Amino acid sequence: MLIMKRLNVVAYKNYIVDKFKKYFSKAKHRKYWIYGLSPIILFFILHFLFPISTYIPYSQIIISQEGKILNAFLSKDDKWRMRTEINEITPELEKAFLAKEDRYFYYHLGINPLAIMRAGFYNIIRGKKTSGASTITMQVARLLAPKQRTYWNKIVEMFRALQLEMMFSKKEILTLYLNLVPYGGNIEGIKAASLLYFNRLPNKLSIAQITALAIIPNRPTSLALGKHNEMIEKERNKWLNRFKEDNIFDVQLIEDAINEPVEAKRLEVPALAPHFANYLHKQIPATDIVQTTIKADIQSKVEDITYAFTRKLKGFNIHNAAVIVVENKTRNILAYLGSPDFQDGENAGQVDNARAFRSPGSALKPLIYGIAFDEGIITPKSVIYDVPVDFSGYAPENYNRTFNGMVSVETALSHSLNVPAVKILDQIGVKNVIEVLKKAQFQEIRNKDKNLGLSLALGGCGVSLLEMTGLYCAFANQGIFEPLNMIAPNTANLYDDKKTSSAEVRSEQLISTEATYMLTEILTKVTRPEMPSDYEHNPHIPKIAWKTGTSYGRRDAWSIGYNAKYTIGVWLGNANGVGSPELVGAAVATPLLFKLFNIIDYNSPLDWFFIPEELKTRLVCTVTGNLPSDFCESTTSDFFIPTISHTRRCEHLRYVFVSPDEQMSYCSECLPQSGFKRKLFPNLAPEIMAFYESNQIIFNKIPPHNPHCTKLLEGKSPKIVSPVDGREYLTIDEEPLELLLHANVDNDVKRVFWYVNGKFYQAAQATERVFFRPYRGEVKISCSDDKGRNTDIKILVK
Numbered sequence: 169m170l171i172m173k174r175l176n177v178v179a180y181k182n183y184i185v186d187k188f189k190k191y192f193s194k195a196k197h198r199k200y201w202i203y204g205l206s207p208i209i210l211f212f213i214l215h216f217l218f219p220i221s222t223y224i225p226y227s228q229i230i231i232s233q234e235g236k237i238l239n240a241f242l243s244k245d246d247k248w249r250m251r252t253e254i255n256e257i258t259p260e261l262e263k264a265f266l267a268k269e270d271r272y273f274y275y276h277l278g279i280n281p282l283a284i285m286r287a288g289f290y291n292i293i294r295g296k297k298t299s300g301a302s303t304i305t306m307q308v309a310r311l312l313a314p315k316q317r318t319y320w321n322k323i324v325e326m327f328r329a330l331q332l333e334m335m336f337s338k339k340e341i342l343t344l345y346l347n348l349v350p351y352g353g354n355i356e357g358i359k360a361a362s363l364l365y366f367n368r369l370p371n372k373l374s375i376a377q378i379t380a381l382a383i384i385p386n387r388p389t390s391l392a393l394g395k396h397n398e399m400i401e402k403e404r405n406k407w408l409n410r411f412k413e414d415n416i417f418d419v420q421l422i423e424d425a426i427n428e429p430v431e432a433k434r435l436e437v438p439a440l441a442p443h444f445a446n447y448l449h450k451q452i453p454a455t456d457i458v459q460t461t462i463k464a465d466i467q468s469k470v471e472d473i474t475y476a477f478t479r480k481l482k483g484f485n486i487h488n489a490a491v492i493v494v495e496n497k498t499r500n501i502l503a504y505l506g507s508p509d510f511q512d513g514e515n516a517g518q519v520d521n522a523r524a525f526r527s528p529g530s531a532l533k534p535l536i537y538g539i540a541f542d543e544g545i546i547t548p549k550s551v552i553y554d555v556p557v558d559f560s561g562y563a564p565e566n567y568n569r570t571f572n573g574m575v576s577v578e579t580a581l582s583h584s585l586n587v588p589a590v591k592i593l594d595q596i597g598v599k600n601v602i603e604v605l606k607k608a609q610f611q612e613i614r615n616k617d618k619n620l621g622l623s624l625a626l627g628g629c630g631v632s633l634l635e636m637t638g639l640y641c642a643f644a645n646q647g648i649f650e651p652l653n654m655i656a657p658n659t660a661n662l663y664d665d666k667k668t669s670s671a672e673v674r675s676e677q678l679i680s681t682e683a684t685y686m687l688t689e690i691l692t693k694v695t696r697p698e699m700p701s702d703y704e705h706n707p708h709i710p711k712i713a714w715k716t717g718t719s720y721g722r723r724d725a726w727s728i729g730y731n732a733k734y735t736i737g738v739w740l741g742n743a744n745g746v747g748s749p750e751l752v753g754a755a756v757a758t759p760l761l762f763k764l765f766n767i768i769d770y771n772s773p774l775d776w777f778f779i780p781e782e783l784k785t786r787l788v789c790t791v792t793g794n795l796p797s798d799f800c801e802s803t804t805s806d807f808f809i810p811t812i813s814h815t816r817r818c819e820h821l822r823y824v825f826v827s828p829d830e831q832m833s834y835c836s837e838c839l840p841q842s843g844f845k846r847k848l849f850p851n852l853a854p855e856i857m858a859f860y861e862s863n864q865i866i867f868n869k870i871p872p873h874n875p876h877c878t879k880l881l882e883g884k885s886p887k888i889v890s891p892v893d894g895r896e897y898l899t900i901d902e903e904p905l906e907l908l909l910h911a912n913v914d915n916d917v918k919r920v921f922w923y924v925n926g927k928f929y930q931a932a933q934a935t936e937r938v939f940f941r942p943y944r945g946e947v948k949i950s951c952s953d954d955k956g957r958n959t960d961i962k963i964l965v966k
């Protein structure tokens with residue numbers, strides 16, 4: 169059966185070929201074909217010689233995640249011509265335009281001979297030109313290259329129309345047409361018209377609006393939307409009635425459309441997220457439609473709240489702000505505000521403060537503590553010393569200029585104490601922190617890494633709000649950093665700047681999941697800012713972990729917070745860098761941060777971060793945060809990372825042999841046979857003792873050591889070699905004098921303690937070079953070694 173069929177096919181093919189051969193064997197027939205084909209050949213030659221250009225410069229439009237237009241830029245030829253895509257053309261839109269312009273659009277090849285004949289006929293009869301002969305394809309040809317209306321140009325148009333038909337599908341030609349139709353002024357194309365007159369996208373237009381837009385292109389000046397609405401309504405209804413006769417739309421739909429008033433007015437071009445849009449416009453100017461990650465509703469809320477908030481700060485000479493909202497799961501930037509008022513020329517509203525490099529104040533401290541958790545040197549309950557310290561000439565002070573003595577890491581971070589942060593940075597090393605910041609793509613820090621020192625902990629570096637928000641978003645993602653997204657992946661393919669393309673997204677673990685969790689726990693304990701009383705008992709307020717920052721000279725106020733869902737970064741200040749006494753992170757930036765969280769994340773489910781499996785708890789002594797010894801009376805629960813966190817045993821007390829009257833202490837060398845007792849004394853570090861002494865804080869001091877002790881006499885007390893005892897030192901020309909403190913010590917000495925005029929100055933390794941700047945006058949310099957031996961010298965500074 170199958171073979172039979174195949175035979176039939178072969179036989180049929182042979183039959184056809186035979187017929188053709190016979191047909192072309194006659195010269196007459198061949199001639200017909202050559203004459204017949206020559207116009208086609210001619211068309212192809214002309215098509216080759218005069219190719220048609222279909223390049224259309226479009227306005228760039230910046231689209232939100234939901235597809236709303238956030239912002240737009242004039243095309244290269246200064247038109248509002250926004251590209252409509254094929255899938256945006258609804259059947260209604262197509263029906264109305266075809267019914268109005270070119271009913272036989274799908275049946276002709278770019279030229280409609282019948283229409284031309286009819287138009288020619290009327291031209292002769294009525295003696296005037298009537299339109300209608302131009303197909304949509306011919307109109308596209310004319311709109312692409314406008315020319316005077318002459319018969320010759322008409323012929324050129326027809327040729328161009330044939331070219332278009334050969335190159336594009338009918339749908340594509342219709343799309344070109346809808347992108348080029350004029351609507352008066354510099355508005356072209358259906359998208360710009362529907363957006364700028366009806367405030368909606370083409371696929372959301374009503375039948376009445378579509379019909380109005382279909383009739384205007386023929387008379388864009390006499391039927392100007394917004395100006396001649398009444399006339400447009402009349403003309404529109406005329407066409408709607410014709411549509412009814414021709415059954416273009418459902419009768420009821422047409423009736424409704426006729427009753428719909430024309431409420432068009434010329435609207436402003438959307439201008440949401442202006443700094444963000446400008447940035448993308450510069451980065452990818454060739455992309456007509458930029459699909460971004462911004463959520464229009466969140467963006468406009470952020471803009472409104474920040475504008476209202478900063479209005480109230482104008483009296484304090486605070487004029488600028490920047491806000492970034494990120495969705496943690498996707499790392500999408502949902503809102504981006506570069507300044508509260510783009511139009512405010514007086515206060516540099518066009519400056520994008522979200523990208524400006526500013527001093528972060530204390531806002532980098534959490535990362536420093538996080539790294540220290542991973543190094544194992546501290547845990548949240550570890551006690552560190554908040555006392556005056558001098559790091560080779562760098563003497564950090566606290567914000568309120570007081571010191572707190574012994575504090576837990578938890579308190580030090582949540583109260584943003586400076587000395588503990590600098591101390592911890594000193595212990596983990598500035599280099600380590602810079603390496604992590606480089607992983608988190610901090611540009612200015614990468615460029616100036618050589619110049620950075622311990623002041624990094626207190627804001628001695630340049631960071632942008634965008635970078636900081638990215639860092640905190642990593643805290644909200646188990647310590648894993650990924651670049652924040654600005655544009656949706658489908659646009660990313662068109663992204664011509666490879667540096668920021670999503671193809672290169674790399675994850676970087678900045679700090680461990682365990683360290684991140686400990687940080688988050690501490691950062692949620694920060695005292696909440698003062699808020700209207702109804703907030704306090706409101707269970708819908710989202711839980712947030714956050715940290716503030718205030719730069720030196722009160723030039724920048726930061727507050728960056730996160731919960732399970734969002735990370736929000738807030739910066740307040742002035743674009744020109746001028747400070748204000750009110751520019752304090754906790755005072756101005758945090759209230760705005762909370763306002764934003766409450767609006768964006770109000771009433772959200774109370775999701776929070778899970779405790780990582782590897783993070784355990786243990787009891788530690790409350791005095792030191794170390795593992796309890798027998799004498800430790802009170803303990804508390806603390807997080808730790810097994811095999812990483814320190815396992816220091818508490819030594820907050822130590823047994824000392826003393827005389828019965830407790831006036832003298834003994835060591836094992838000089839302990840008498842009888843007449844002594846064993847007593848517990850606080851085992852305080854020299855800097856804490858010095859701090860207590862200078863603040864008149866009473867503590868249980870170990871009595872002086874037995875002066876007859878052979879051990880004490882055996883060893884040599886430190887010999888101060890610089891400065892030289894009794895010498896005069898001169899200060900020249902107000903240049904601050906810097907003196908080297910150095911002592912030769914006995915072999916068994918590891919650490920020395922320097923005192924200036926009886927006040928503790930610095931602890932150092934026995935061989936370390938320590939510098940200090942003396943006041944004028946007589947200065948007493950003392951050096952004690954770790955065995956308790958002391959030497960004093962005196963110098964005179966003039």
Ligand SMILES: [Zn+2]
Nearest residue numbers: 789800818820
């Ligand atoms: Zn203890």
Ligand SMILES: [Zn+2]
Nearest residue numbers: 834835838877
């Ligand atoms: Zn002794």
